[in-house]
Ligand SMILES: Cc1cc2nc3c(=O)[nH]c(=O)nc-3n(C[C@H](O)[C@H](O)[C@H](O)COP(=O)(O)O)c2cc1C
């Protein structure tokens with residue numbers, strides 16, 4: 295008997311003396327905001343703590359490198375064991391996790407052949423066998439070096455225990471050193487560390503055994519790649535053999551997939567939006583029947599509690615790990631447990647969080663504007679001392695977030711939207727399969743607006759005078775952007791349309807379609823149409839397609855382009871559009887692209903002036919979202935949330 299809708303998901307798991315309160319583990323995520331000694335500051339602590347507050351059974355601080363001299367990939371964090379490194383900071387960190395009932399874990403890692411940072415610093419780098427990797431030469435590890443690397447993992451596990459971690463996650467996947475040892479492709483040794491699966495896995499067995507013997511009570515999770523995800527890398531059959539040969543050594547075999555240093559495998563490892571939910575569960579499911587002693591975890595593209603319940607209930611895995619799902623909504627476990635799963639903000643798998651972390655060292659999420667600022671909202675935010683009458687203009691992503699946050703803070707909010715429905719421009723992508731979670735998110739926000747006591751005025755495009763007459767204390771303008779129409783002769787022809795229109799009128803696109811603009815909008819639309827079986831080409835005047843700043847999503851896009859074979863042309867500028875097609879200047883001269891339909895995807899121009907016209911209509915004025923700078927969902931939410939949080943706190 296259970297009062298829970300997802301009883302298997304919330305069945306505690308006990309390993310040794312450690313209680314995991316449910317089966318939802320937070321997958322490793324790299325840490326930023328560290329102090330000069332690479333210790334977690336309060337800001338980094340609360341990023342992980344937030345997941346513990348939301349009900350996850352564990353949180354995992356990503357990548358702590360066990361070889362600070364020769365083992366470092368870009369941005370890896372190190373531990374200075376000799377100085378008793380940062381004990382008080384790490385104690386502060388682990389206490390913050392465990393006080394909410396979650397088990398803090400830390401990932402131990404060595405980059406081996408891909409220790410580029412070490413190489414750049416002039417240190418020799420090592421791999422199972424000698425070779426050139428990503429432009430750097432790696433030497434073969436000697437027997438002594440292998441043994442001392444095993445010791446380094448064990449010493450770091452001791453350090454982790456001293457710091458209060460209840461679990462270590464040994465990184466044996468994604469192509470790093472231990473993954474290189476496990477891989478028949480990377481490990482062609484013929485001594486006792488290579489030559490057979492048994493031998494190749496010896497290093498991880500020794501590490502797990504050593505930790506258990508020398509650090510009793512510490513739970514050992516071993517992350518492996520169930521398949522390498524590259525053309526010549528190993529597949530799931532080898533993944534099964536590896537798992538069999540390590541069964542019982544780690545407490546948990548965490549079955550990830552892919553390789554961190556190959557683009558095509560990166561977005562399998564961190565599945566792009568083009569892949570289905572739970573795409574990698576099959577690897578754990580294939581491995582699990584062969585495993586008798588260790589528990590088995592799965593990871594990748596999980597955010598639906600019903601799917602996760604099914605995974606546990608059917609025995610495909612014992613544990614579901616989530617990284618981005620708990621960034622988009624750290625309260626996912628609590629919401630699922632309490633039957634509020636409809637309120638979960640499912641991760642869009644846009645990978646903005648990962649790219650942003652790599653690009654800027656900052657935590658962020660496209661749809662969760664509290665990420666990176668958790669420290670302000672898990673304690674007391676500034677009190678609203680003067681509740682306001684707030685008028686929000688525009689019911690798109692930014693407008694809805696501003697209205698919701700302002701209402702939650704106790705302000706009286708009116709939301710005016712010029713069209714007949716909330717949701718904004720991205721509503722046009724409602725039918726796109728790889729945007730399903732975006733659509734769900736928008737629908738959720740619309741529902742929340744309906745439940746938040748916000749006065750919604752649809753079909754209402756206010757003028758600045760009308761807004762002023764409503765006497766608001768504050769106006770938040772979120773009136774969006776308009777599509778850019780490039781001055782190409784023929785652009786006003788009957789066969790030409792904008793991308794937004796095309797998304798919602800795909801039935802009109804018979805024959806051949808040419809999309810002008812190889813930015814994200816044009817490429818994604820092209821992928822969508824191509825997946826529908828349409829004859830479509832994307833033309834871009836720059837010398838490469840442009841996915842914006844989102845490096846990881848770009849990898850996913852490129853993988854999808856390789857898969858679906860969308861025709862693209864770069865360094866190609868449209869000269870004129872006619873009824874028969876588009877004449878372009880290509881790299882080799884003039885070229886004609888026959889087309890029945892031409893879609894313009896030339897970017898968006900923020901309605902900056904129109905929004906700024908409201909600046910005098912209320913004592914306080916904010917301009918947020920695309921009408922400030924047409925960028926992305928993250929920027930829209932970030933500014934909208936911030937404006938609404940500020941309201942009424944100082945005046
Ligand atoms: C921002 C970010 C940082 C990550 N950092 C690490 C890391 O330090 N170590 C690691 O093994 N995996 C890391 N990952 C990969 C995740 O642990 C996880 O395997 C992957 O994102 C797939 O799970 P998901 O679909 O639930 O996000 C990171 C992922 C993200 C999004």
Ligand code: SF4
Nearest residue numbers: 641642644645647660
């Ligand atoms: S930024 Fe995108 S991929 Fe990352 S957690 Fe948020 S919604 Fe998911």
